[in-house]
Each structure stands twice: as C-alpha cells, then as structure tokens.
Amino acid sequence: MGTILSTRAVSKRFGDVIALDDVSLEIREGEFFTIVGPSGSGKSTLLRILAGLETPAAGRVRLRDTDITDVPANRRPTCMVFQNLALFSHRTVGENIEFSQKMKGVPPHERREHALDMMRIVRLPESYYGRRVTHCSGGEQQRVALARALASDPEILFFDEPLSSIDYRLRKILEVEMKDLHRRTGKTFVYITHSLEEAMVMSDRIAIMKAGRIVQTGTPTDIYYRPANRFVAEFMGEVNVFELANGQIAELGIAAPTGATGYLAVRPEFLRKLNDGERADVRFPATVANDYMLGSRTHYHLDTGKRILVAEVAAGQAAEIIVGAKAEWGFDLSDAALLDE
Amino acid sequence: MNGRAKSLFDSLQAAWLLLVLALLYIPMISVALASLSNTRYMLFPHRTWTTDAYADALASYTTGTLHLTSFRIAVLVMVLSVVLASFGALAFARFDWRGRRAFQRFLLLPLFFPQPVLGLALLVYFTALGITPSWQTAAFAHLVWIVPVVTLVISIRLYNYDVMQEDAAFDLGATRLQVLREVTLPALAPGIVSGALFAFLLSWSNLPLSVFTSGADTTLPEWLYSRTATNYSPMVPAIAVIATAVSALVVGAAAVGLSLARGRGGAKTAA
Numbered sequence: 001m002g003t004i005l006s007t008r009a010v011s012k013r014f015g016d017v018i019a020l021d022d023v024s025l026e027i028r029e030g031e032f033f034t035i036v037g038p039s040g041s042g043k044s045t046l047l048r049i050l051a052g053l054e055t056p057a058a059g060r061v062r063l064r065d066t067d068i069t070d071v072p073a074n075r076r077p078t079c080m081v082f083q084n085l086a087l088f089s090h091r092t093v094g095e096n097i098e099f100s101q102k103m104k105g106v107p108p109h110e111r112r113e114h115a116l117d118m119m120r121i122v123r124l125p126e127s128y129y130g131r132r133v134t135h136c137s138g139g140e141q142q143r144v145a146l147a148r149a150l151a152s153d154p155e156i157l158f159f160d161e162p163l164s165s166i167d168y169r170l171r172k173i174l175e176v177e178m179k180d181l182h183r184r185t186g187k188t189f190v191y192i193t194h195s196l197e198e199a200m201v202m203s204d205r206i207a208i209m210k211a212g213r214i215v216q217t218g219t220p221t222d223i224y225y226r227p228a229n230r231f232v233a234e235f236m237g238e239v240n241v242f243e244l245a246n247g248q249i250a251e252l253g254i255a256a257p258t259g260a261t262g263y264l265a266v267r268p269e270f271l272r273k274l275n276d277g278e279r280a281d282v283r284f285p286a287t288v289a290n291d292y293m294l295g296s297r298t299h300y301h302l303d304t305g306k307r308i309l310v311a312e313v314a315a316g317q318a319a320e321i322i323v324g325a326k327a328e329w330g331f332d333l334s335d336a337a338l339l340d341e
Numbered sequence: 342m343n344g345r346a347k348s349l350f351d352s353l354q355a356a357w358l359l360l361v362l363a364l365l366y367i368p369m370i371s372v373a374l375a376s377l378s379n380t381r382y383m384l385f386p387h388r389t390w391t392t393d394a395y396a397d398a399l400a401s402y403t404t405g406t407l408h409l410t411s412f413r414i415a416v417l418v419m420v421l422s423v424v425l426a427s428f429g430a431l432a433f434a435r436f437d438w439r440g441r442r443a444f445q446r447f448l449l450l451p452l453f454f455p456q457p458v459l460g461l462a463l464l465v466y467f468t469a470l471g472i473t474p475s476w477q478t479a480a481f482a483h484l485v486w487i488v489p490v491v492t493l494v495i496s497i498r499l500y501n502y503d504v505m506q507e508d509a510a511f512d513l514g515a516t517r518l519q520v521l522r523e524v525t526l527p528a529l530a531p532g533i534v535s536g537a538l539f540a541f542l543l544s545w546s547n548l549p550l551s552v553f554t555s556g557a558d559t560t561l562p563e564w565l566y567s568r569t570a571t572n573y574s575p576m577v578p579a580i581a582v583i584a585t586a587v588s589a590l591v592v593g594a595a596a597v598g599l600s601l602a603r604g605r606g607g608a609k610t611a612a
Contacts, residue, residue, distance in 0.1 A: 051512060052512075053508055073508075073511050074512065074514050074515060074516060075514075078512075079512060079513065082509060086508065088509075088510070088523075088524065089503065090528070100513040100514045100515075103516075103519055103523075148513070152513050152514060
C-alpha cells in the first residue's frame with residue numbers, strides 16, 4: 001500500500017494559539033486512518049488543512065507525488081463529512097446528494113440516477129429522495145451527508161467527528177456501518193474523533209494528537225499495548241501507571257526490571273488474583289475496595305494501602321473475588337509497557 | 342353548558358378582534374371620507390359628496406412631483422440599505438471578529454436618537470461640507486436611520502444560518518460564485534425581501550428626517566404635513582389616499598413577486 005496523502009512539517013497558529021506544531025504524517029492508500037485527541041489538540045485544524053479548507057502557515061501537503069498545499073478544497077479529489085453535517089437545510093435529500101454533480105453541470109436525469117445509487121449504498125430508502133432534510137431523523141441525516149460526500153466520487157473521505165452528537169445505541173450501529181462502507185467502497189477514510197472507543201473499533205491505524213503535535217501513530221493494538229508515553233497510555237483507556245525510582249517500583253516497594261527508568265504501565269486486564277503457589281513477576285497484597293460491573297467484564301478497585309489500582313476480570317472468573325477481602329495480586333512484566341515519559 | 346360558555350367566549354374574542362381592527366382602520370377611513378368633500382373645513386356629514394378633490398389632485402402637477410420625489414428616495418434607500426445591510430448581517434453571522442458585539446450596539450444607536458435632532462444634525466453637517474440639500478441628501482439621511490433597521494431584520498433571518506454549509510458547498514466542488522448563488526443568497530432571500538419592504542415603507546412615510554434634509558425638494562409626508570397645518574383643502578386627504586394606494590401597490594407587487602419566485606423554487610424541487 002502506497003502513501004496517498006502526506007504532510008511534512010505542517011504548522012498553523014491562530015493569534016497566539018499554536019494549533020499545529022510541525023506535524024508530519026503519512027496516510028496509506030485505502031486505509032481507515034483515525035486521528036484521535038482531546039478537544040483543542042489541533043485535530044480539526046489538521047483535517048481542514050488536509051481538506052483544503054485551511055492553509056498551513058508552514059509545511060507542505062502532498063497527494064501521492066503532487067504538492068497540493070495551495071490547491072483549494074473545491075479542486076481537491078477529497079470530500080468532508082462535517083461535525084454538524086452542514087446539510088443544505090432548504091433542500092431535499094436528492095438535491096443535497098446531487099449538489100456536487102449539479103455544480104459540474106451533469107444533466108438532471110443522470111444526477112438523479114447517481115443520487116439513487118448513492119442512497120442504495122448508504123441504505124436510504126428511495127422514497128426519501130424528495131423529502132426535505134429537515135424532516136429526516138439524526139441517523140437519516142447522517143446517511144444523507146455520507147451519500148452527498150460519496151456522490152462527488154472523492155479519492156479520500158474526511159470525517160470531522162460526525163457521530164459525536166448521536167446517542168450511544170445509534171452511534172454503535174453507525175460505527176459498524178461506517179467500517180462496512182469503508183470496506184465496500186475501498187476508498188481512503190480519514191476520521192477524527194475524541195473517542196478512543198470509536199477509533200479502536202473502526203480504524204486500521206490511529207494517530208494520537210496532543211497540543212498540536214502527533215504523539216504516536218500505529219495500529220489500535222500497537223497503541224493500546226505499546227503506548228509511547230503516559231499521555232497515550234492514559235488516553236487509550238484505564239491503565240495503572242507506576243513510577244520507577246531508585247531501581248524500585250515506587251508505591252509497591254518491589255525491585256524494578258534492571259536498568260529500567262521512567263514509568264511502568266499495566267492494563268487492568270493483566271492484573272490477576274493469585275492462587276496459592278501461582279507465580280507472577282510482580283506481586284503485592286491488596287484489598288478489593290469496590291466492584292464495577294461492566295457487562296462482559298468487571299472492574300475492581302484494589303487498595304494496596306498506598307494507592308488504588310484497577311483490575312479487570314472477565315465475567316466468568318469473578319466469582320471468588322469478594323469486596324473487602326484481602327488477597328495476593330500480581331502481573332507479569334511481559335504484559336507491562338515501559339514508558340520514558 | 343360548557344359548549345355555550347365556549348361559544349360565548351368565541352364571540353367575545355371575535356368582537357375584540359373586530360374592535361382592534363376598527364380602531365386601526367377608522368382614522369384611515371376618516372381620511373378617505375374627508376377626501377370626498379369640497380369644503381375647506383372638515384365637516385361631517387358632507388353637504389355634497391364629490392370626487393372633485395381627486396380630479397384636482399390628478400390634474401395637478403404637484404401630485405406627480407411629490408410622488409416621484411418620495412419614490413426616488415424610497416427606491417434608492419431600499420436598494421442601498423439592502424446591499425449594506427446584507428453585508429453587515431453576513432459579517433455578524435459568518436465571522437467572530439474582535440469588537441463584533443460592540444459594533445452591533447453602535448450600529449443600532451442611531452435608532453435611539455430622536456429623528457428631528459438627527460435630521461438637524463445632518464443638515465448642519467451637509468452645510469459644513471458645502472453640500473446643497475436635495476432629495477439625495479434626504480436619501481442619505483434616511484439611510485443613516487434605515488440601514489440599522491434593515492440590518493436587524495436580515496440578521497434575525499440569518500440567526501439560524503449554518504455558515505458551514507458554505508464550506509460544504511465549496512468542498513463539494515462549487516466555485517465561490519456558485520456558493521454565493523446556491524447557498525448564501527437563498528439563505529439571505531427571505532430577509533432581503535422583508536428588509537427591502539421595511540426600507541421602502543420607512544423611507545416613503547418619513548417626515549422628521551426629510552423636513553430638515555430635503556432642501557428645495559418636497560416629499561409626500563412633508564407636503565401633507567405643511568398643507569394640513571396651513572392652507573388645507575380636500576386635496577390633502579385625496580393625495581394621502583393616492584399615496585397609500587401607491588405604497589400598497591408596491592407591497593402587493595413584492596408579495597406577488599415573492600410567491601412567483603417561491604413557485605419557481607417549488608417547481609424545481611418537484612422536477
């Protein structure tokens with residue numbers, strides 16, 4: 001898979017605020033690439049620069065081998081699905097979807113055929129063609145926005161948190177549909193979100209942004225199990241982070257792996273209650289302070305006397321863990337990640 | 342019992358509405374009735390009912406000149422204020438610039454200023470600049486007062502306008518001109534129509550600004566005012582009735598034009 005879209009040392013500032021600071025990234029042909037970051041991390045600005053709706057103060061944007069930094073959005077083979085969808089509110093579903101073709105001067109009957117094709121792809125019933133977009137539900141508007149973007153036949157589709165204002169159940173359905181749509185169209189999808197869950201479910205690769213910089217790029221598995229630093233580890237879900245000082249795992253008073261400095265990060269699912277005689281690289285006594293039932297799994301808060309740790313146990317194995325009981329807990333170093341910062 | 346109480350309430354409500362309408366229209370009907378007399382004093386009932394006043398008004402050169410002057414001012418004010426107000430309203434809707442809120446307040450300030458004082462101030466200003474007052478300076482004076490009103494009217498219609506639609510259209514391959522024609526103008530259109538009507542009617546009926554700033558040219562309200570105060574004849578109410586008919590025609594034409602435009606839009610949607 002070759003690179004379809006890349007940036008080199010892109011920077012952007014708004015007044016005194018640095019939105020993007022020396023951002024370089026490569027997006028591969030046909031992949032589902034997600035940029036994740038907290039609000040204010042610069043991800044929306046980056047997407048608008050990739051789409052051509054904003055120009056960078058410094059740095060270049062390339063589409064394959066062509067420099068497109070100065071090519072405006074209306075002449076790029078890309079299309080964006082906006083956060084608020086930005087549907088043309090005074091028009092019908094059909095008119096929205098046909099907009100890009102109308103601008104190109106495609107005759108009405110051809111536009112209509114094309115629009116109906118797009119509606120089939122996003123699974124909108126044909127009867128919606130003449131309906132006003134303001135009379136569609138949130139999920140239907142979402143599909144109209146998708147169909148409108150697809151109708152311009154872009155090589156790359158950008159998504160600016162389109163699911164952020166949608167309720168949980170519908171969002172789960174649309175996430176699955178989005179991934180399915182990506183597979184069926186074979187187009188490159190570039191998606192931004194502040195939700196780790198959304199990113200993990202849909203993406204081939206994820207880039208994590210913080211304060212205008214990309215902190216780490218990798219597959220969801222890479223980023224989840226081998227985070228580059230504490231920020232990524234903590235951003236990507238529950239994690240237990242131990243500081244390493246003077247050759248010891250601080251707070252546990254246990255010898256650290258030789259030569260290791262910085263931090264040790266362990267995901268909750270790797271903390272386990274030890275049976276008699278069971279061995280673990282790191283072991284410590286703890287009291288179960290609380291339990292949090294999450295359906296297929298349960299989270300336990302463990303009190304070691306110095307701090308609270310989080311352990312995750314699959315539903316079937318939770319029987320012998322009792323709130324208030326003291327026991328030996330532990331984890332293996334092969335399941336932990338060493339972080340420099 | 343309940344049904345009877347309801348029907349009593351309904352008839353009371355209808356009576357109230359009729360009363361409100363009557364109070365609104367009685368003065369205008371009185372003017373129309375006054376125009377059908379031939380005396381220099383308002384007496385009622387008339388000794389003779391006649392349309393002589395209308396014949397005189399239509400024969401008089403003044404009638405045409407008055408209407409033409411007021412019409413020219415009103416049309417000029419309408420066109421300029423709609424253009425200026427549209428840009429102003431868009432600047433409020435689209436950009437979040439520093440001093441935006443303060444500017445919005447300052448823009449509306451002339452509305453609070455007593456119009457005769459504003460007219461006098463503008464006259465002093467024109468004189469200082471060596472400009473001879475005429476219908477053009479009156480139009481300028483009207484603009485000072487009317488542009489804020491029209492900006493307000495158009496802004497209200499743009500309140501729910503999502504400027505992201507312009508980005509979306511541009512991203513979908515539209516040129517800047519196509520964005521303007523396909524997205525911005527359709528969103529502005531209802532505000533522009535109501536703003537234009539406001540501008541025309543406010544200028545057409547304005548007296549306090551015109552009195553000070555129109556110089557040798559006389560507008561309809563100015564003439565009506567001076568002839569009511571001195572030298573009254575039934576020609577005064579007659580011309581008032583004619584002027585009302587003219588402005589009603591303008592509003593009616595605008596309404597017809599608007600529904601035609603809507604009809605065309607509707608036909609396009611159905612096709």
